[in-house]
Amino acid sequence: MSEWRSSEAARGLALVGPTLLYAVAMLAVPLGAVLVYSFLTDGYLTIIPEFTLANYAEVFSDPIYRQVMARSLGVALAVTVATVVLAYPVAYFVAFHVRPERRSLWLFLITIPFWTSYLIRVFLWKVILGYNGVVNATLTGLGIIDEPLTFILYNVNAVVITLAHAYAPFAILPIFVALGKIDRTLLEAAQDLGESRLATFLRVTLPLSVPGVVAAVLIVFIPTVGDYVTPRLVGGPEGRMIANIIQLQYLRLDNYPLGSALAVTAMAIVTVIAVGFVLSLRRYLRVRQ
Amino acid sequence: MKGRWLRAYTVLYLLFLYAPIALLPIFAFNDATIIAFPLGGFTGRWFVELGKVPALHDAALNSVFIAAMASVSATVLGMLAACASTRYEFPAKRPIMGFIMLPLVLPEIIVGVSLLVVILRAGLHLSHWSIIAGHILIVTPFSIAILSSAFASLDRSLEEAAIDLGETPWSTFRLVTLPLVMPGIISSLLIGFTISLDEFIIAFFLSGSEPTLPVYIFGQLRFPQKIPIIMALGTILVVLSILLLVTAEYFRRRGIRRAGGQDSGGFLG
Amino acid sequence: MADPIIQLENVTKRFDDFEALKGVSADIREGEFFSLLGPSGCGKTTLLRTIAGFEAPTSGQVRIAGQDMAGVPPNRRPTNMVFQSYAIFPHLDVAGNVGFGLRRSPMSAAEKARAVDEALEMVGLAGYGRRAAHALSGGQRQRVALARALVLKPRVLLLDEPLSALDKKLREQMQGELRRLQRQVGITFILVTHDQEEALIMSDRIAVMFEGQIAQMANPEMLYRRPVSRRVAEFIGVMNFLPARVTASSPAGIEVEIAGLGRATLSGDSHAEAAPGEPPSVGIRPEMLTILFGNEPETGRVAEGEVREVVYYGDMTYYEIAIDGAPGTVTVSMRNLVNRPVLRRGERTRISWDERALILFR
Numbered sequence: 056m057s058e059w060r061s062s063e064a065a066r067g068l069a070l071v072g073p074t075l076l077y078a079v080a081m082l083a084v085p086l087g088a089v090l091v092y093s094f095l096t097d098g099y100l101t102i103i104p105e106f107t108l109a110n111y112a113e114v115f116s117d118p119i120y121r122q123v124m125a126r127s128l129g130v131a132l133a134v135t136v137a138t139v140v141l142a143y144p145v146a147y148f149v150a151f152h153v154r155p156e157r158r159s160l161w162l163f164l165i166t167i168p169f170w171t172s173y174l175i176r177v178f179l180w181k182v183i184l185g186y187n188g189v190v191n192a193t194l195t196g197l198g199i200i201d202e203p204l205t206f207i208l209y210n211v212n213a214v215v216i217t218l219a220h221a222y223a224p225f226a227i228l229p230i231f232v233a234l235g236k237i238d239r240t241l242l243e244a245a246q247d248l249g250e251s252r253l254a255t256f257l258r259v260t261l262p263l264s265v266p267g268v269v270a271a272v273l274i275v276f277i278p279t280v281g282d283y284v285t286p287r288l289v290g291g292p293e294g295r296m297i298a299n300i301i302q303l304q305y306l307r308l309d310n311y312p313l314g315s316a317l318a319v320t321a322m323a324i325v326t327v328i329a330v331g332f333v334l335s336l337r338r339y340l341r342v343r344q
Numbered sequence: 345m346k347g348r349w350l351r352a353y354t355v356l357y358l359l360f361l362y363a364p365i366a367l368l369p370i371f372a373f374n375d376a377t378i379i380a381f382p383l384g385g386f387t388g389r390w391f392v393e394l395g396k397v398p399a400l401h402d403a404a405l406n407s408v409f410i411a412a413m414a415s416v417s418a419t420v421l422g423m424l425a426a427c428a429s430t431r432y433e434f435p436a437k438r439p440i441m442g443f444i445m446l447p448l449v450l451p452e453i454i455v456g457v458s459l460l461v462v463i464l465r466a467g468l469h470l471s472h473w474s475i476i477a478g479h480i481l482i483v484t485p486f487s488i489a490i491l492s493s494a495f496a497s498l499d500r501s502l503e504e505a506a507i508d509l510g511e512t513p514w515s516t517f518r519l520v521t522l523p524l525v526m527p528g529i530i531s532s533l534l535i536g537f538t539i540s541l542d543e544f545i546i547a548f549f550l551s552g553s554e555p556t557l558p559v560y561i562f563g564q565l566r567f568p569q570k571i572p573i574i575m576a577l578g579t580i581l582v583v584l585s586i587l588l589l590v591t592a593e594y595f596r597r598r599g600i601r602r603a604g605g606q607d608s609g610g611f612l613g
Numbered sequence: 614m615a616d617p618i619i620q621l622e623n624v625t626k627r628f629d630d631f632e633a634l635k636g637v638s639a640d641i642r643e644g645e646f647f648s649l650l651g652p653s654g655c656g657k658t659t660l661l662r663t664i665a666g667f668e669a670p671t672s673g674q675v676r677i678a679g680q681d682m683a684g685v686p687p688n689r690r691p692t693n694m695v696f697q698s699y700a701i702f703p704h705l706d707v708a709g710n711v712g713f714g715l716r717r718s719p720m721s722a723a724e725k726a727r728a729v730d731e732a733l734e735m736v737g738l739a740g741y742g743r744r745a746a747h748a749l750s751g752g753q754r755q756r757v758a759l760a761r762a763l764v765l766k767p768r769v770l771l772l773d774e775p776l777s778a779l780d781k782k783l784r785e786q787m788q789g790e791l792r793r794l795q796r797q798v799g800i801t802f803i804l805v806t807h808d809q810e811e812a813l814i815m816s817d818r819i820a821v822m823f824e825g826q827i828a829q830m831a832n833p834e835m836l837y838r839r840p841v842s843r844r845v846a847e848f849i850g851v852m853n854f855l856p857a858r859v860t861a862s863s864p865a866g867i868e869v870e871i872a873g874l875g876r877a878t879l880s881g882d883s884h885a886e887a888a889p890g891e892p893p894s895v896g897i898r899p900e901m902l903t904i905l906f907g908n909e910p911e912t913g914r915v916a917e918g919e920v921r922e923v924v925y926y927g928d929m930t931y932y933e934i935a936i937d938g939a940p941g942t943v944t945v946s947m948r949n950l951v952n953r954p955v956l957r958r959g960e961r962t963r964i965s966w967d968e969r970a971l972i973l974f975r
Binding site: 063064065066067068070071072073074075077078081082083084085086088089092141144145147148149152159161163164165166167168170171172173174175176178179180182183185186187188189192220223224273274277278280281282283284288298301302305306311314315318322 | 347350351353354357358360361362363364365367368371378379380382421422424425427428429431432433434435437440441443444446447448449450451452453454455457458459460461462465477478480481484488535538539542544545548549558561562565574575578581582585586589593597
């Protein structure tokens with residue numbers, strides 16, 4: 056009590072301590088365990104503590120795993136591009152064309168669907184895209200098509216559409232925050248210096264919003280690579296992604312080492328891509344406003 | 345005018361966002377067992393049938409218990425971390441906070457399998473508590489985000505003034521800090537509850553013999569004749585989460601207003 | 614003379630690698646209005662917060678009413694603070710704010726309510742008790758902050774730049790009110806400010822601080838007329854500096870040769886420190902130089918020069934004048950009178966001065 060602010064660092068660490076300890080015990084230790092398992096040998100229903108690279112050899116040599124891994128990355132990339140491109144104008148509208156006191160209402164409207172029953176939402180896309188679904192019923196009803204479309208369900212397209220829908224708010228919010236931080240006089244200065252509105256957007260607004268776009272890309276790309284529910288419900292056999300395979304290894308085949316190797320490999324690839332992406336744009340990220 | 349096109353686009357986008365949810369009540373009240381068009385007549389029987397499934401009630405109770413424990417624990421942990429990160433400089437602050445916030449981007453399946461590995465390795469059984477442990481992990485970053493803005497908009501000199509006027513650090517916390525961040529705490533509790541209630545994958549990996557509501561729903565999706573009941577259940581869940589979210593948003597905004605701060609945006613702002 | 618209420622003995626404060634206070638010693642008397650004046654970053658707020666107990670000194674001693682305050686937290690010190698942001702509790706109404714510190718007092722609820730009412734009346738906010746905190750104007754928030762501190766009857770009231778957030782008119786009004794309030798309650802006030810005019814107007818004594826040290830501690834008049842260093846002289850008001858050479862020095866007086874003014878003899882005590890590395894110079898305030906209009910008779914010594922710039926302030930006119938034989942210009946201020954013309958740029962003029970107004974900086 057005597058030195059009530061004696062050591063700031065000690066007090067800060069003491070405060071953050073319990074949360075940090077929890078994250079270490081429940082995240083760092085388990086992730087470490089997965090890493091260790093990935094180098095162990097699978098004996099059916101038991102794990103033999105013998106170091107091996109066989110799991111990784113299988114992950115990298117089996118064409119099924121390579122195909123699923125490539126598909127996961129491809130889907131995540133498509134979802135990320137679609138989500139960010141579609142979300143940018145919405146974030147721009149809310150940041151620049153909505154009165155400040157109405158902004159949080161719009162953001163609230165955008166975030167609500169994100170918080171509501173993920174599982175049922177994904178299932179409803181099945182209803183929308185299915186053989187007798189909303190899309191087909193509408194199109195046949197209008198006489199645009201005679202036979203219901205089949206290429207929109209139980210394949211990669213359906214996975215992309217559904218995931219793009221699920222992660223939309225995650226893309227809008229960081230871009231909105233970045234746009235909101237841009238000093239409005241910079242835009243006026245650009246126009247004052249003779250730039251058109253489009254050129255102002257391309258030369259000032261867009262570069263300054265890069266940090267938001269980067270955050271949006273990461274926050275969409277990383278979780279979508281590992282999404283389980285969407286490929287399972289709307290992907291069909293040819294829409295399976297890495298999470299489905301991991302789940303299969305763990306819960307069905309009880310092959311923890313191989314499941315772990317798949318998880319570690321997926322995380323490593325995603326990390327490399329994410330770091331590479333951030334580094335390639337670091338010029339824009341260093342801007343201090 | 346450019347703004348009008350953007351507005352039209354945004355409204356369309358919102359329609360896209362809300363399309364699946366809008367379908368829920370349509371099929372929940374549709375008098376047909378097949379979820380497809382054309383619709384049958386209007387019925388309330390799926391809601392009545394909801395009351396006749398004991399397994400569902402058990403799952404709902406499990407979920408509520410797990411969500412309550414997870415949101416309370418995550419809010420306590422989130423409060424400590426938010427207070428530390430907004431108030432203090434300490435060594436390795438950025439990596440520490442980054443690590444705690446990591447579950448925000450980590451695929452949930454990774455959290456699920458890694459916890460599964462250690463729990464089984466430690467010889468423990470899967471139970472409510474294993475799910476709660478996982479949910480605390482993913483809810484804490486959201487609690488920190490909400491509570492950080494509550495703490496950041498709190499003027500430090502208010503607490504100094506209370507100390508100066510004779511209060512101890514503890515009574516200052518009780519009389520000044522707590523009332524001013526209380527809206528943030530309530531908002532964090534409600535959001536955490538909503539996330540946990542809705543979380544599927546971690547619960548899927550870590551539930552033993554007692555499923556949570558989403559795990560139960562996932563199991564039912566395989567049986568076409570059960571779908572209309574699930575639609576009715578979904579309708580109730582959506583209404584419930586919207587109520588929770590509206591309440592959370594109300595408290596979040598009141599908190600910022602009370603502390604005299606500026607509203608920066610949504611939950612993740 | 615009353616005993617010192619606050620005694621600072623060689624107080625130092627170090628933050629990581631920054632030394633905010635470098636050995637501050639001072640006695641502050643019971644019942645005086647004392648100001649800590651200095652540019653931002655000089656350590657004045659740190660010193661105030663050290664007295665309040667929010668910062669612990671790295672070394673040295675703070676005594677309040679004769680008692681060593683080492684280890685005494687802010688809530689057990691007989692001091693109360695008016696914060697720069699006022700720190701009005703947004704979740705309480707005006708009465709709740711003013712009565713905040715009375716929670717632990719043994720008074721009855723009725724007595725507490727009366728104390729709050731009296732405090733509000735004292736600061737001119739009678740009847741505002743039920744007003745919500747967010748419905749107050751800047752000036753009202755400041756009054757609530759004052760009432761909240763004064764209701765506890767502290768031995769010392771600490772004010773951290775309390776007027777800096779107010780506009781000019783309101784600030785001037787509050788300066789007068791604070792002074793009146795201090796006389797009325799008789800409590801020691803310690804004011805932190807960067808505004809030299811504010812410090813001169815309000816204080817009984819002022820400590821001028823630079824870089825964590827007190828440069829000079831004196832009453833306003835002494836501070837203005839006898840600054841101990843060129844730095845203090847430049848910080849308090851305006852002073853002209855002319856290069857000078859000391860030709861003879863004895864306890865009786867100092868003989869100097871001043872550029873543009875010629876020879877002069879200064880009394881032995883009218884000298885102060887020059888800025889480090891600067892050659893000696895002689896300083897004189899603008900109002901101590903007098904322009905002689907037309908054929909006005911000479912009083913004292915006279916110099917001649919040319920008007921280079923004229924700045925008209927309404928009640929005063931400030932001239933920049935290049936004195937023959939001196940580098941640069943000097944500033945001369947003249948009150949505007951009925952029969953006194955305003956000179957034009959380029960006009961020649963005579964300036965009268967008195968050696969008693971000179972200070973030697975060496």
